[in-house]
Amino acid sequence: MSSTSKQNRGDGCKRAKRSRSLLPEEEADQRGNTGGGEDTLKKDSEADQRVNVDGGEVTLKKGPWTKKEDEILVDHIKKHGEGNWNAVQKESGLARCGKSCRLRWFNHLRPGLKKGSFTAEEERLIFEYHFLKGSKWAHMAALLPGRTDNEIKNFWYTRSKKRQRAGLPIYPNEITSKYSFNGSQESADILANESSQSDETENFNMDITDLDLKDYKFCPDMLPPFFDSQDAWIRHRYLISSSSASVPEVFDQYGQYPMLSTPFDPILDTNLLHGYDNPIPGFHAASNISSSEPIYGSMSFELPSFQSSPTQQCTWSGMYVSPLPSFESVDTPVQAPPIESCLSVPVPVPDSPDWSHLIDPIVYYNSDQNLEGTSIDSLQANTESMAPNEADISTQWNGLDYDQCPALSTRQINISRWFHSEIETSLDDIYGDAFNDQLPADSSFDKEDNLNQKGLALPNAVLDSG
DNA sequence: AATTTAACCAACCGCCAGAGA
DNA sequence: ATCTCTGGCGGTTGGTTAAAT
Numbered sequence: 292m293s294s295t296s297k298q299n300r301g302d303g304c305k306r307a308k309r310s311r312s313l314l315p316e317e318e319a320d321q322r323g324n325t326g327g328g329e330d331t332l333k334k335d336s337e338a339d340q341r342v343n344v345d346g347g348e349v350t351l352k353k354g355p356w357t358k359k360e361d362e363i364l365v366d367h368i369k370k371h372g373e374g375n376w377n378a379v380q381k382e383s384g385l386a387r388c389g390k391s392c393r394l395r396w397f398n399h400l401r402p403g404l405k406k407g408s409f410t411a412e413e414e415r416l417i418f419e420y421h422f423l424k425g426s427k428w429a430h431m432a433a434l435l436p437g438r439t440d441n442e443i444k445n446f447w448y449t450r451s452k453k454r455q456r457a458g459l460p461i462y463p464n465e466i467t468s469k470y471s472f473n474g475s476q477e478s479a480d481i482l483a484n485e486s487s488q489s490d491e492t493e494n495f496n497m498d499i500t501d502l503d504l505k506d507y508k509f510c511p512d513m514l515p516p517f518f519d520s521q522d523a524w525i526r527h528r529y530l531i532s533s534s535s536a537s538v539p540e541v542f543d544q545y546g547q548y549p550m551l552s553t554p555f556d557p558i559l560d561t562n563l564l565h566g567y568d569n570p571i572p573g574f575h576a577a578s579n580i581s582s583s584e585p586i587y588g589s590m591s592f593e594l595p596s597f598q599s600s601p602t603q604q605c606t607w608s609g610m611y612v613s614p615l616p617s618f619e620s621v622d623t624p625v626q627a628p629p630i631e632s633c634l635s636v637p638v639p640v641p642d643s644p645d646w647s648h649l650i651d652p653i654v655y656y657n658s659d660q661n662l663e664g665t666s667i668d669s670l671q672a673n674t675e676s677m678a679p680n681e682a683d684i685s686t687q688w689n690g691l692d693y694d695q696c697p698a699l700s701t702r703q704i705n706i707s708r709w710f711h712s713e714i715e716t717s718l719d720d721i722y723g724d725a726f727n728d729q730l731p732a733d734s735s736f737d738k739e740d741n742l743n744q745k746g747l748a749l750p751n752a753v754l755d756s757g
Numbered sequence: 758a759a760t761t762t763a764a765c766c767a768a769c770c771g772c773c774a775g776a777g778a
Numbered sequence: 779a780t781c782t783c784t785g786g787c788g789g790t791t792g793g794t795t796a797a798a799t
Contacts, residue, residue, distance in 0.1 A: 355767070355793095376785070393785070394768070429787060440787075445766060448790095453764080762798070769791075778782080 352386040356395050360385060364392055365400055398439045405437025409446055417443055418450075422462045 352360075367383040373396070376389030385392065398404075409417070413435055420431050428440035428447075435443065451461045460467065 353769075374785085377783085390770095390785075391768080397786095398767075426788060441767075444788075445764095449764060449766090456763090760799080762796100764794100764796075766794080767792095770789085771787105772789100773787085774785095776782100776784085778780105 351380070351388045351391075353391070356387075356399075360387065361395070361400055364395060368396060368400075394441075398441050403437055404439070405435075409438075413438070414446075414450070417447055418462055419466050421447060422466050 356364075363383050363385050364379065364387075367379055367385075371378075371382070376393045379385060379389060379392045380387060387395070416434055417431055420427065420434065424430065426444075426447075428444045431443045432438055432440040454461055
């Protein structure tokens, strides 16, 4: 739906209602002639809505953007980069406040935005994250590349209302039961107030992956700054090697998300640090649990699946061609994690081609292991030229040597709890024969043993923040 | 065919935090 | 320490479209 088809809402700006048959240009004209002194906008907004031009006060436009306005905004950002949004109006002549320009850019104009319906995986993540963390739309957007917080928010409200109307609990049973206390049947009963098991949520039930994670540690410095390094949910998703000493520049000028320092969340962290399966939403408790405390027990692990935003793809995976245009002001390459400590493995998802370039499990290895040198370099060489295209990736992985990426040899790696409809999908399945061809023909070949022989034994305790 | 309802979506608002003067 | 500016976030509104009646 184009923005120009929208009418402005009656938010205090007294403007004549338009008929829906107006052309965009007509809409723009009409909008431009409205507003003014009759505004009931409060103080904070008034400053946004009026600017001084040639000594006089000009009322800024509101409402849907026209194509021409979009072009002006895009052109300005191409020339000057993002930021300083209030200057956009002054320099470009756009009769839009800085906030409006920023919103328009981030939600509609910036490169890499993913349009279209939400996938089941996206929906799962949204519901799960909301269950755990509440209305952190921007955080969710960070986990759903190409999606905007606004889009996610709209989706959430629509879906949650729909479920409520249908007499269903807001959260699917699979989520509530998953995060209920172990052994707490009461809690489970309360939460599991859902009448039916539907296909749409059946994949919430996860199992522990077989991935050997002894050498994969959690390194808070490598987290997107958006996330709380104390957050076990996040820690669970972003296992990285403690050998990573440097802190990469995560977000470039296109980064949607600020360098937030999310405060410690006693609700989630207390629960999660005691075991991934055990949090109870709304359970507030002071926690003195050390962030370095390993998580054992029922916690399930998966390959760290960094759901980078489009702007972060090249940052974290270090291999994709950025979809962004080469604006002069944003040409400065972002720093990727050192290859010595990190490998980024693109994982195409056969049933969800759109996700193929989004799911970037980052496989970090311990440099103490026998994985240094040419094998890593060659893997990097292999991956650097990869395009975020499923077919391309599948093809190019054909040349991957088993020895070069031990993590890939582990079956039933849970690539992404939320982003893959096939929970038990192994990389073998993903890469098919091209991958299996790398393995010994002996049917009794034990990959785990093989890993052990390579000094990559499979541990249980994983999170060691060192 | 007309009307009503639901779903989707863009855009706005207030609030707030951080940076800088 | 205080104020102002800027920009980010979450909540909300209401227009448009699709589906249902």
